[in-house]
Amino acid sequence: MTAVSDHAVGRIPDAATHFARERPAPRSAADTGPTTFSAEHGDVYVEPGLTPLAAREANRSALSALLDAVGVPHFAVRGTADHGTVIAVAEEDRERVLSVVFRGLSQFPGHLSVVDPDAPRPAKPVSSRDPRAWRDAPGARILQVSWYRTDPGRHLLLGHEYGCAIEFWQRHGTHLVAPRANRATWAVAAEGPNVLGAGRLFSRFVSDWTPAPLAPALATRPEFLVNCADDIAFPVDAVYTWVDGNDPVWQERKAQAKGEVYHAESASDARFISRDELRYSVRSLHLFAPWIRNVYIVTDDQVPDWLCEGLPGLRIATHREIFRDPADLPVFNSHAIESQLHRIEGLAEHFLYFNDDMFIGRPVSPHAFFTPTGTARYFPSRNRIPQGPVAPTDTPVDAACKNNRALLKERFGRVITQPMEHIPYALRRSAMEEAERDFPEAWARTSASRFRAMTDLSPTSSLALYYAALTGRAQPGSMPFTYLQLAVPDLAERLQRLLDSRDQDTFCLNDAFSTPEDIEAQQELLDGFLNSYFPTPSPYER
Incomplete structure (x- = not known):
């Protein structure tokens, strides 16, 4: 994600509509393909209301629509990168996949890279207009595809990291085996059904409360519907x-x-x-x-x-x-x-x-x-809370930190030394409730202080954080x-x-x-x- 240099850009239509084989692309004034492109970035498309999740989902839905158009079965994978998405296809469908991706990128040029899981550094994306982008595609285990997007003011550039990777899964007996590790499994049943998986399974930037258009439920395999130890599911x-x-x-x-x-x-x-x-x-x-x-x-x-x-x-x-x-x-x-x-x-x-x-x-x-x-x-500061009791020369921040320190030392026998x-x-929330119960007089005195006073606590920026830490709820x-x-x-x-x-x-x-x-x-x-x-x-x- 970066700023966009001052160059001409185009508008990319809704991928699900325009990559569908049955429908020609409408050519309205607000829904046209790129007219020029940047030598620095390649083709860049204008997207009103641009957000990272919107770019991510637009890239995924574009590829999914391409595969649907030619009847290639596919499913979403719980990849290890949060910015982009991953779609799995069977190795035997490689020719059809490469053919439809080539046609899609010919209609709306984008970027392509071959992903080698064993390489020390990822390959740089190449414009799909450049023949070099396709040189290693026929044998690639993984292809990353993206369409760069910018807001109408050209302040943001959401690029290849928000793209969608196509993984070619090898058939081994009754299972399809992944070409690289993901967050859940190396293999799925080859003839298993697709099921819907919540959007939060496919990125840590998504929760159950993220608006569905930005992170819809995706067709995936049952093997990915597990609650992993590193998932955050609480609001x-x-x-x-x-x-x-x-x-x-x-x-x-x-x-x-x-x-x-x-x-x-x-x-x-x-x-x-x-x-x-x-x-x-x-x-x-x-x-x-x-x-x-x-x-x-x-x-x-x-x-x-x-x-x-x-x-x-x-x-x-x-x-x-x-x-x-x-x-x-x-x-x-x-x-x-x-x-x-x-x-x-x-x-x-x-x-x-x-x-x-x-x-x-x-x-x-x-x-x-x-x-x-x-x-x-x-997040403790590199600064230190001044030693000694509250003094008339203290700033409001230092005075409150000293008051916090005195209460916590009395309650826990520990001395805090750093502000946040x-x-x-x-x-x-529970730590704040308990801190108020433990220190009712000091808490009530702070609540009743209409302007900052020497007797204030700083409840959120210090006291409640350290209280949570000293009761096992913060680190x-x-x-x-x-x-x-x-x-x-x-x-x-x-x-x-x-x-x-x-x-x-x-x-x-x-x-x-x-x-x-x-x-x-x-x-x-x-x-x-x-x-x-x-x-x-x-x-x-x-």
Whole structure:
């Protein structure tokens, strides 16, 4: 997955329609073949609403339609790569398979590679227009086929890794034997029936809650319908806290609220600015974490103006709904709000908590945040919590970490030394509930703190994670990530590097110190960056 250079591209029609032998390809203005192609990438097709799963499924359905058109039996395989798909055919059908694939790629040129399971490095894909692409195909054990796709703005390029592999399975007695290892079995009954297998069996980027068009049930063999030890089948939700600091009604509530602001950062307007990050963070889930079951946005009776309410999979949860004690409201302290997240009605046991400035940067699986047995992963920072008790010079973050440390030492006899990185927090609802029961006074004091205070806990970004770890429900992990403070002089260069590389699982664009003079210039940079990184709207946008 990368950005697309500025070149002409075409549109690829729906493969199931246009590769079917019985129907000629319609030639509408929005449904035409490529007119030109890139010397760098070969043919690239425009696909509105592009997502990695959509590209993956389009490539698979195209090949499946080709095989159906000539009556070649085939079935889906539980391959070891999550980005692409795998189709198995019998070796005796090789000639028909190669013939129909050649015809399909002649009509809509794509890319081809021969996969050698024993090679130290995979072969590079070659344009199907190039005769060299077909040189080794007649004897190949595995062929990978793809059609490169880009969004209408040409910001994304989803290439060969999202293609579909055709494996030629050898007949040995009563069984067909695979040419390489997969996640389940080396052999299936040669005359066995095809059955439907859930989409999540064929990629860890898919769950039972992924929309069916992106990950439909596939015809496979019974031997693949097993629950493997590394499968994650439990639901994972996402939770955001969000505020529109420009809302005059909210500003009036904040002005009237009583509470002592003890630290300059606590009152910084930058903490309450909405730069539309939430829209793009939700897009990042749609693009790169489609296994999320439900998204909950926790607000102070606010709704983003871009959000289409009432659709399955996303719900606004107000402070009034989740706070145990209504007397604590209104509240303008993220620590207080986070102390109540486990009270969201319907929230899954396993959930990810995002600040609205956190983003998924490329396709990730739930395994990045949870083990198959449900253990959460937390991501300790290289920084250290300052020694000693809370001091007036402490930042709100350090003060809360010190308070967490004191409680956990008293309860477990262990000392925490590290805060957490700005990576979405993988949380266990039960651990938060138990921590609240174990530390009722400190928890209630944090909930009642309208602005950040010296007595706060940091429930989600530290305490609940360590509590889960000390009770056997969390373990340390690592992932590629970037933390970028917006108030830096070389912001444009840093954003461009992040956009060009797209090699981080997650990133955070944090802002606690920007001045009003900074914000206008930053916003122009952010608008361009976020639209380029996440060009595909989520289903929840108006």
